[in-house]
Amino acid sequence: MIRHLAVAAALALCAPFASATVLTFDDIAGIDDYTAVPASYGGLDWSGSTWSVLTTGMSPYTAHSGQGRVTMGWGSDDTASTIRFNAPTVFDGAWFAGYTEAAVRFDLYFEGNLVASSTTLSLTDTPAFLDAGWDGAVDTVVVSSGQHAFYVMDDFSYTAAPVPEPGALALMLAGFGIVAGVARRRA
Template sequence: MSISTVGKKLSTAAIAATAIVLGIGAVAQATVLTFDDIAPISYYEQIPNGYGGFNWDNFNYVNGLNTIDRRTGYDNGRVSGDYVAFNGDGNPALVSNSVFDFNSAYLTAAWNNGLSVTVKGLKSGATLYSKTVVVDTTQPTLVNFDFFGVDELKFTSFGGVEPDYLIKSGAGTHFALDNFTFNEKATSVPEPTLLPALLTIATLSAGSVLRRKQLKQS
């Protein structure tokens, strides 16, 4: 292997080592919110702000086993445990936090088959992503959103047709939400004054290895 090739590899290693020290490229563990670890309730309540580190606007959680009709999406949309989240009165609902990645969630129509749910990912009020999915009452649909670097999600539901077997139970453009999966973005980095020092250490280490390689070849 030539010295130039070794030098290139060591330079790459130095950059990689520095990136590791700085936390660049680190993969954070995804968190899944199941809504089963909030206070137990007999029917439904508002999701408290702070759950999962988020603010929840017009989002409730409900015990799917205790709904009026067990054939609704509240029951059929349960992926883990007994509870799901839903949008109050079928109206738009928001989830907000500091910057995060919204990975995926399970969505189920509560009352209307063919319900459309539009989810927008925003940052500082600007829409970065928008995705519309169509869901039914019979089973949950896993939706991979892959919204990166957002600080707010807006859920809006509309349309669909209520099946005959639910007409006497209730109505509306409500949807059930379960297994909300996200990654928090790292917010801490080394002080700016430390960056040159870290880069110098990584470069010197690479240079030292290269000199030893040269001496062995001489």
């Protein structure tokens, strides 16, 4: 019976799982500095934000990878840092660098409700990863800071909710059917 359960579990694990996406902003790095991030960049909704591309190397706005990273405009507020997902998503986090007087955190929302806030990250010119601190689905991320424009964000990472293909789902159901049939025979 254990062997049959192991086979069923292996079949279930054959279903494709979600894959991580990392937006490096390097593919829009050819755009002039301070050009707005395209409204649907990376398949996300950036239209309500004031994020701008930064490619010029300048301390303390150090990129984590490549040249591209994004920054906020002067006088921006938390609302202007809003990034929306088009479907429920697990948000992993992003890399930040900036002035030491700046600090950032993530406020995570699902269906208009605040579901979590990350820890607060104090910044330096060495990029550091800010983990979202939440493993549940979200549809909106707000980068919260009292010092917008004093930092850059790079390598924005998220995992789309897993949607198994019909064939994989059929394979998983077939595996469970085999286990049920074997269990019925033994009973």
